[in-house]
Structure formats: structure tokens, C-alpha cells
Amino acid sequence: MMFKTTRDIDNLLKKHDSYREGCLNLIASENFASQKVRNYLTGDLGNRYGCYATHNPAEREYSGNKYIHEIEMATQALVKDIFKADYVDLRPIGGHMAGMSVVLGLLEPGDQVIEVSLSDWGHGLVGPMCQVRQFDETINVAYMAFDENRGVDVEKLKAQARELKPKMIIFGGSGTLFPEPVKALRPLADELDILIAYDASHVTGLIAAGVFPNPLSEGADIMFGSTHKSFPGPQGGFVASNNHDLMVKVGNTLSPSLVTSHHLNRLPALAASILEMKEYGEDYAKQVVKNAKALAVALAEMGFNVQGKGMGYTESHLLLMELGDYVDTAPGKLLEEAGILCSDDFSGSSPEVRIGTPEVTRKGMKEEQMPVIAQFFKRALIDKEEPEALAKEVESFSRQYIGIEYSF
Numbered sequence: 001m002m003f004k005t006t007r008d009i010d011n012l013l014k015k016h017d018s019y020r021e022g023c024l025n026l027i028a029s030e031n032f033a034s035q036k037v038r039n040y041l042t043g044d045l046g047n048r049y050g051c052y053a054t055h056n057p058a059e060r061e062y063s064g065n066k067y068i069h070e071i072e073m074a075t076q077a078l079v080k081d082i083f084k085a086d087y088v089d090l091r092p093i094g095g096h097m098a099g100m101s102v103v104l105g106l107l108e109p110g111d112q113v114i115e116v117s118l119s120d121w122g123h124g125l126v127g128p129m130c131q132v133r134q135f136d137e138t139i140n141v142a143y144m145a146f147d148e149n150r151g152v153d154v155e156k157l158k159a160q161a162r163e164l165k166p167k168m169i170i171f172g173g174s175g176t177l178f179p180e181p182v183k184a185l186r187p188l189a190d191e192l193d194i195l196i197a198y199d200a201s202h203v204t205g206l207i208a209a210g211v212f213p214n215p216l217s218e219g220a221d222i223m224f225g226s227t228h229k230s231f232p233g234p235q236g237g238f239v240a241s242n243n244h245d246l247m248v249k250v251g252n253t254l255s256p257s258l259v260t261s262h263h264l265n266r267l268p269a270l271a272a273s274i275l276e277m278k279e280y281g282e283d284y285a286k287q288v289v290k291n292a293k294a295l296a297v298a299l300a301e302m303g304f305n306v307q308g309k310g311m312g313y314t315e316s317h318l319l320l321m322e323l324g325d326y327v328d329t330a331p332g333k334l335l336e337e338a339g340i341l342c343s344d345d346f347s348g349s350s351p352e353v354r355i356g357t358p359e360v361t362r363k364g365m366k367e368e369q370m371p372v373i374a375q376f377f378k379r380a381l382i383d384k385e386e387p388e389a390l391a392k393e394v395e396s397f398s399r400q401y402i403g404i405e406y407s408f
């Protein structure tokens with residue numbers, strides 16, 4: 001198919017919207033931005049250039065930027081405020097680019113990094129870069145160990161750091177269940193001159209709302225992430241720190257190396273979503289975590305091997321479930337056929353699904369609805385009901401929750 005008219009485009013978009021409304025979205029990296037936030041994305045700024053040189057917008061010059069400059073500065077001020085950071089850079093257009101700017105800006109050839117492995121739901125900021133030979137052949141990477149509850153194994157990490165003397169430790173991944181031991185590593189980082197970076201992509205919204213520790217307050221040197229996962233903003237990225245020198249290096253790497261047009265229409269949308277979070281963020285984030293815990297308990301009661309049991313399953317917006325007893329292939333496709341959207345992984349010893357509660361929480365679900373969701377998982381994966389028939393029930397359930405809460 002090739003689009004011939006804009007009506008073709010509209011029709012396909014309508015199908016998409018209707019399809020997604022009928023799905024139960026438990027993808028932990030997605031969220032549902034309010035209409036007000038979405039509307040800001042369509043404004044004039046989507047066609048404008050901001051000045052992209054220098055980390056500090058106050059020093060930037062670009063023709064026609066009289067108000068763009070003010071918009072960028074005022075949005076930066078909001079981001080500094082919610083993360084209690086002295087410096088932020090909003091030019092990364094996503095969390096990945098934000099992470100790349102930190103890794104490329106602060107590391108030199110021959111440096112050693114410790115990060116979260118892909119098999120532990122790491123994003124692999126350094127590891128998979130082996131596709132880029134210049135990088136693979138100059139930066140060494142090792143992976144931190146996790147314990148039986150899927151939290152970082154602090155003692156092993158300390159021993160590994162003493163042995164490898166890395167230039168940087170990157171905490172945070174796509175499967176974070178519990179706060180990472182940033183505070184516990186700080187004294188050793190000072191002793192060995194290690195930079196602590198924190199990839200907050202997933203937990204940005206929980207940090208902004210104060211229901212998850214702020215890594216910068218706990219001693220991380222630099223933090224970066226996405227603005228669209230547990231944080232219900234437009235897609236985008238940021239870097240934040242209290243260290244001016246680090247931010248200058250990262251900023252000079254972002255531009256001119258990684259980004260020039262930085263998609264300015266994100267900024268008013270981001271500002272609106274931060275204002276929204278200031279008003280409703282705490283209630284939203286507390287409910288997200290309550291829902292994740294309630295869903296974990298309900299799934300465990302049905303016989304699923306929910307991870308992190310010894311620590312109460314989760315303190316974040318997501319839970320992890322090992323499925324080795326029920327499936328031997330990727331469960332994501334089967335769940336998708338049943339109208340349940342979530343992420344799977346089979347790089348570890350057992351196929352696993354990651355289930356996130358941000359979007360269903362925004363759409364109005366509370367603890368009472370979590371056993372209903374758990375039942376759908378049981379029917380799909382344990383009882384192996386026919387997925388198309390189940391999808392109809394999942395759809396009528398999901399369509400009851402299409403409002404948006406915690407928003408303007």
C-alpha cells in the first residue's frame with residue numbers, strides 16, 4: 001500500500017487509534033500524554049531551529065529566536081526544579097541520545113565502564129555499541145551483578161569496581177524494580193575516582209514525583225533519561241547534573257556531534273507535562289507503584305513466578321515475570337494476539353515478560369482492576385485459551401478505561 005491522499009493517512013491513523021484503545025497497554029516504556037500536552041506538539045516550533053551550539057541557551061544566538069530562547073530557558077528552569085539539578089540540557093531528542101552524549105562526552109579511549117547487561121534488562125549504552133567499531137575498540141565494558149531479588153548486588157559491585165577501577169558506573173535499566181545503590185557506592189567512587197551516571201529513562205516520572213530516590217541527591221554525578229516512559233510527557237530526552245564541568249563536556253558532545261535540530265516543539269509540551277506533574281504527579285506515581293505491587297501479588301497468587309518476591313516484588317512502575325514453566329518461546333506475540341501489550345525477553349535463562357502500569361493508571365485503573373488483568377494473563381498463558389476470543393474480552397475491559405486522570 002502507498003498513501004495516495006491524506007484521507008488514506010487519516011483512515012489508517014483512525015484504525016491505529018481504535019486498535020490501541022481496545023488493547024490493554026502494559027508496555028512499561030510507554031505512557032499516555034494528556035490532550036493538552038499533545039496539542040503543544042503541533043505548534044510552530046516544530047518547524048523552527050533553536051540555536052544548538054553551547055550547553056547554555058543563555059549564550060546561544062540564532063535568527064528568529066527571540067521567544068524560542070525564552071521558551072527554552074523557562075522549560076530548563078522547570079526541569080532543574082523537578083530534578084533539583086543546577087544544570088540541565090534538553091537538546092537530546094530521546095533518552096538514548098542523552099545517554100550517548102554522557103558516554104561519548106565523558107569517556108576516553110581505553111576507559112572501562114560497568115553497566116547493566118542486556119540480559120538484566122539493561123539498555124546497553126556501551127555494550128551494543130560494538131556495532132560502531134571506533135567505540136567497541138576503545139571502550140571496555142563489564143556488567144554489574146544482580147541478586148536473587150533482581151536488585152543490584154552491592155558487595156559484588158564494590159569488589160568489581162575495586163578490581164576493574166572503571167572510569168564510570170552506569171546505573172539504571174529498562175527493568176528497574178528497586179532503587180539502585182547509588183548512595184552505597186559514593187564513598188568508593190570518591191576513593192577510586194569513578195563517575196556515577198544514572199540512566200533514569202524508565203523511572204523519570206517516579207523521580208520527578210518524589211516516589212523514587214533522586215539519584216543526584218543520592219550522589220550520582222550525572223543523570224539522563226527519557227520524558228515519555230513513567231514520565232507522561234512528549235517523547236524526548238534530558239541530561240541533568242550539579243557538576244558544571246561535566247555538563248560542558250556533555251553539551252559540547254551533543255552539539256555539534258550528535259544533534260543539531262533538537263525538535264523544539266517538545267519544549268512547550270514538556271513544560272506543560274511538568275506543570276501537570278507538579279499538580280498531580282505525586283498521586284499519579286503513588287498509584288502507579290500501588291498498581292504494580294497489586295498486579296504482582298495477583299499474578300503470584302495465580303501461580304506465576306513474579307520476580308523480587310523477597311523484596312515485595314517491586315518499588316517501581318513495573319514488574320518482571322519468569323515464564324519458563326509455561327512457555328518455551330517468546331510470550332509477547334501470544335499476549336499481543338490476546339490484546340495484551342507488554343515486552344518480553346528471552347536472552348536470560350527463562351523467557352520473561354515485563355509489565356508496566358503507567359498507562360493503565362493514567363487511564364483510571366486502580367488496585368481493584370489488577371486481579372482482572374492478572375486473570376487475563378492466566379487465561380492466555382496458563383490455561384492457554386484461544387487468544388482471539390480472549391482479545392474480545394480484553395477489549396471490552398480496556399474500553400472502559402479511556403479517560404485520562406492526573407492531568408489538566
Ligand SMILES: *Cc1c(COP(=O)(O)O)cnc(C)c1O
Pocket residue numbers: 029093094095096097099122123172173174199201202225226227236237
Ligand atoms: C528507553 C531507554 C533508553 C532510550 O530512551 P529513548 O527515549 O527511547 O531514546 C535508554 N536507557 C534505558 C534504560 C531505557 O529504558
